[in-house]
Amino acid sequence: MNILKKQFFFSLIVGLVGFSISGPFEDYLALFLILSLGLLHGSNDLMVIQKLASYEQVVSISYQKTLLVYISLILLVLFLFYTQRQFALLFFVLISSFHFGQQHWHRRTKGMNGLRYAFYTSYGLLIFGLLFWTHAEQSSLVIEAITSLAFTAHHFIGLSAVAFVLVLVLFIIQSLSFRVILLELGVLLFILTVFRYTSLLLSFALYFSLWHAMPSIKDQIELLYPKSSSLSFTSYVKAAFLYWGISVVGFGLILFLVGLSALDVLELLVYFLAAITFPHVIVMSRVERALES
Numbered sequence: 698m699n700i701l702k703k704q705f706f707f708s709l710i711v712g713l714v715g716f717s718i719s720g721p722f723e724d725y726l727a728l729f730l731i732l733s734l735g736l737l738h739g740s741n742d743l744m745v746i747q748k749l750a751s752y753e754q755v756v757s758i759s760y761q762k763t764l765l766v767y768i769s770l771i772l773l774v775l776f777l778f779y780t781q782r783q784f785a786l787l788f789f790v791l792i793s794s795f796h797f798g799q800q801h802w803h804r805r806t807k808g809m810n811g812l813r814y815a816f817y818t819s820y821g822l823l824i825f826g827l828l829f830w831t832h833a834e835q836s837s838l839v840i841e842a843i844t845s846l847a848f849t850a851h852h853f854i855g856l857s858a859v860a861f862v863l864v865l866v867l868f869i870i871q872s873l874s875f876r877v878i879l880l881e882l883g884v885l886l887f888i889l890t891v892f893r894y895t896s897l898l899l900s901f902a903l904y905f906s907l908w909h910a911m912p913s914i915k916d917q918i919e920l921l922y923p924k925s926s927s928l929s930f931t932s933y934v935k936a937a938f939l940y941w942g943i944s945v946v947g948f949g950l951i952l953f954l955v956g957l958s959a960l961d962v963l964e965l966l967v968y969f970l971a972a973i974t975f976p977h978v979i980v981m982s983r984v985e986r987a988l989e990s
């Protein structure tokens with residue numbers, strides 16, 4: 698509940714600031730969130746992989762080989778996107794949906810992996826459905842720019858409705874208490890309201906950074922520093938600083954040199970985040986199993 702209160706508080710602050718400033722400054726705030734907490738939560742993956750070896754009682758490969766495999770996966774995704782542009786957005790939405798749902802629910806779900814994974818993906822698709830629905834016009838432009846396919850608000854409403862029904866069914870199958878279901882419905886209503894009054898980019902950045910990255914960092918700190926202390930977060934940031942800095946500087950240079958429009962920034966983010974999300978999801982799935990053991 699402690700982290701949930703922080704998520705509500707910071708989301709409300711960011712939402713109010715975004716609603717007040719609007720325009721390009723709203724996009725700057727969104728990029729700040731993505732490049733700070735958003736990228737930070739994936740910057741310690743290599744260290745997490747090495748730590749997981751001890752939990753899983755397997756011989757870890759060298760740091761250099763781990764880095765090579767990790768970068769190879771990122772390059773593979775970028776290559777697939779370059780050659781199969783229509784695949785890019787679908788892959789990004791599906792892998793991110795699973796990842797969002799996994800982070801939000803992995804401590805409170807049970808049963809076979811297939812059922813849990815369906816739950817994770819349905820919840821994440823609901824988040825994306827609400828995001829697209831509340832920004833139907835701009836979402837359509839971004840999707841069409843990437844896939845050349847035209848979508849309307851009706852498609853996004855349909856996605857939201859189907860995902861919502863699936864989530865409700867899975868709530869019941871998972872035998873969640875009425876209190877938990879009511880709390881989660883309140884969370885979704887709050888997120889929908891914030892989405893409604895902030896831009897597409899800021900809405901995504903807000904969920905990605907505050908509702909996903911923040912608890913993910915908490916889980917990683919629990920794994921990396923079992924004897925938690927007030928210095929754990931500082932240690933986490935220091936360990937992630939090099940790769941975090943490289944990611945921020947690299948993305949920032951691309952934006953500065955190319956001079957992209959708001960639409961192009963969103964398109965670029967899809968490619969950039971999808972490429973780094975794929976190997977990160979593999980790592981965090983192993984973290985989920987380690988935290989349960």
